[in-house]
Amino acid sequence: MEDSSAEPERWRDLDMLLARPGNIVSAGFDPSPQLRREIGEFARVLVVGAGGLGCELLKDLALSGFRNIDVIDMDTIEVSNLNRQFLFRLRDVGKSKAEVAAKRVMERVSGVNITPHFCRIEDMEIEFYNDFNIIVLGLDSIEARSYINSVACSFLEYDSEDNPIPETVKPMVDGGTEGFKGHARVILPGTTPCFECNIWLFPPQVKFPLCTLAETPRTPAHCIExxxxxxxxxxxxxKTFDPDDPEHMQWVYLEAVKRAELFGITGVTYSLTQGVVKNIIPAIASTNAIISAACALEALKIVSGCSKSLSNYMMYNGVKGTHIKVTDFVRExxxxxxxxxxxxxxxxxxxLSQFIETLGQHPKLLILKPSVTHRGNNLYMQSPPILEQMTRLNLPLPLYELMGKVPRDALHVSGTAESSGKKTSSLMKLRVVFRGPAEIDTAASI
Amino acid sequence: MINLFKIKDKKNQDAGNANGRPPLKKQSAGELRLHKDITELNLPSTTTISFPNGKDDLMNFEISIRPDEGYHMGGTFIFTFQVPPSYPHEPPKVKCKTKVYHPNIDLEGNVCLNILREDWKPVLNINTIIYGLSHLFTQPNHEDPLNHDAATVLRDNPRLFETNARRAMSGGYVGQVYFPRCI
Structure with missing residues (x-):
């Protein structure tokens, strides 16, 4: 099992980092020659995405001493991935990215155990994500990041002074690249901003007006859209259009060519069609390598404490020269x-109706006409009338039962809040704790 | 940093403590924001809303507009809303289910409304879109056409446009195109 005797050279630098004290280490860093082995044995890391960033991340994490790694990706390997997703070969085309990537890294780095999951992130039980000490994201969409973020934050619990309870904090390291640009960020839920706190940072996707497309196309992209x-x-x-079906794509390409000819526009190609329709931005292998290196290092720092963490967002721009800036974003x-x-x-x-009344009198809330939702179940909706009618029957029922008889959970309410005479619409999160867990247990067993 | 000693301890304990958690179902931030939008709807009198998938699926709903003025007065037009999980970062997808003779709505139900695409901002909400859709019926716009033929008629011969719109709503042909009755 112990491989340091077999490949001492491979681990020399890492051991220096982990075995020696320093000035910029985290509080509680305990340098020791054993630390690498302990990280390998006890730390479980999940890599979300096995694409351009994911391949780099798996390699980097395996070479940073992590030995219990899971990777999840729903995609299969395409020919166009091979230039940068270096764990894949031509013969792998069509196979699961997660499975092939896991196998290749295990072949090259002895002692590492990578478990692949060939499925959508939503397909795994929420509890699956709770088994990891750290989650590293190599994704290309806002939706997927937002989903993982909300899952990781759902494990977070606060004490009665509103301080995060350390055991419930699920750290995330998020990487992202787009051409020559990229970012790496550290999310410690409850301490640093979560993905949702700063979602407004993302620029909106460029969308062309439909009437321009229909009447006055001016660019090849207009014809394709x-x-x-x-x-x-x-x-x-x-029939819905499937961007992954080559026949569908070919059809769109040919139609776009016809359209372009009609309006005397040049430059419609098959690859541009794919690019516009699937919103593909050319990927640069070295950008992925740089961002992944930063992410893997942050993961190692969080787990070992060998250095202070990035606080909390690194932006990399390699378009003209190399520009790196770190911004300390604040929580919402x-x-x-x-x-x-x-x-x-x-x-x-x-x-439920007593609870709704309480909300209007609660000094911290003073929320009038609240609608209440719990994990996707709308318990009561004040409006529109059709939803009020559909949820009215819940009003006389105990909230404890409506929330699935758990001792505590989060709820969200939206309504009108009144502060210093001004009425504002608001959406709030509540932490509901039911009194008397002992009685609850008895009640449940009867 | 993560306390490795605590992780070790936890490993040694029985791992199977469910911590009294319910079977978790996720509610995205987008759903929560939509929840707020829906409870704050202030619908025009010409408009009703319905939720075909019941009270817990707010992400898919239908709006029915029955204009009380303009060329389409008296018709009933159903719009489907599909709200993405990334709402309000991304706008909802809105389609007109009712076939309509209108310069800014094509025969496939695509709707040309700037705030649904190029001018969408996260500060906008479902109410804004509904007012935008109502506006299309009071002020059809021949300068931004999606149905080219209807736009040309509206520009050159508003009287004929009115006749055509009436005929379409009563169920009938305008040119080669058949419109089912929606009045």
Whole structure:
């Protein structure tokens, strides 16, 4: 099992980092020659995404002493991946990225155990994510990041002073690249801003007006989007366009060419069609390598404490020369995803309508006409009338039962808040704790 | 840093403590924001909303507009809303389910409304979109056409446009195109 005798050279630098004290280490760093082995044995890391960044991350993490790694990716390998997703070969085309990547890294780095998951991130039970000490993200979409962020933040619990409880903090390291640009950030839910706190940082996707596409196309991209968004539906009524189906893509390409000829526009190519429709930005292997290196190092720092963590967002720009800037973003105090919310203690007998009344009188809330939602179940909606009617039956029921008889959980309410005479609409997170867990247990067993 | 000693201890304990957690179902930040938007809807009198998938799926709903003025007065037009998980970063996808003779809505139900695409901002909300859609019926715009033929008629011969719109709503042909009755 112990491989340091077999490959001492491979681990020399890492051991120096982990075995020696320093001036910029985290509080509680305990340098020791054993530390690398302990990280390998006890730390479990999840890599989300096995694409351009994911391949780099798996290699970097395996070479940083992590030995218990899981990787999840729903995609299969395509020919166009091979230039930068260096764990894949031509013969792997069509196979699961997660499975092939895991196998290749295990072949090259002895002692590392990588478990692949060939599925969507939403397919795994939420508890699956709780088994990891750290989650490293190599994703290309806002939706997927937002999902993992909300899962990781759902494990977070606060004490009665609204301080995060350390055991419930699920650290995330998020990497992202786009051409020559990239970022690496550290998210410690409850301490540094979560993904949702700063989601406004992302620029909106460029979208062309439909009427421009239909009437006055001026660029090759306009012609492609016309074929994709308007012409497709006109011809294939009801059939949804699948960007991963080469036949569909070919059809859109040919239609775009016709359209371009009609308006005297040049420059429509198959690869541009793919680029526009799937919103592909050319990927640069070295950008991935740089960002992944930063992410793997942050993961190692969080787990070992061998240096202080990045605080908390690194931006890399390699378009002209090399520009790197670190920004210390701040948390959104009332973030509905990572914030503590307002603590409310309730008796298990309190009904939903009593609870709603309480919210209007609660000094920290003073929220009028609140609608209440719990993990996707709308318990009561004040409006519109059709939803009020559908949820009215819940009002006389005990909230404890409506929330699935758990001793504590988060709830969200939206309504009108009144502060210093001004009415504002608001959405709030509440931490509901039911009184008397002992009685609850008895009640449940009867 | 993560306390490795605590991790060791936890390993040694029985790992199977569920911590009294419910079977977790996620509610995205987008869903929560939408929840707020929906409870704050202030619908025009011409408009109703319905939730075909029941009270817990707010991400898919339908808006029905029955204009009380303009060329489409008296018709009932259904719009489907599909709200993405990344809402409000991304706008909802809105389509018109009712076939309509209108310069800014094509025969496939695509709607040309700037705030649904190029001018969407996260500060906008569902109410804004609904007012935008109502506006399309009071002020159809021939300068931004999606249905080219309808736009030309509206520009050159508003009287004929009115006749065509009436005929389409009562169920009938305008040119080669059949419109089912929606009045």
């Amino acid at each position: 016309y074929a994709h968004l308007i012409k497709w539906d006109e011809v294939h009524s009801g 105090k009332d973030c509905i995803v990572c914030g503590p919310g307002t603590l409310i203690e309730l008796d298990i007998s309190v009904t």
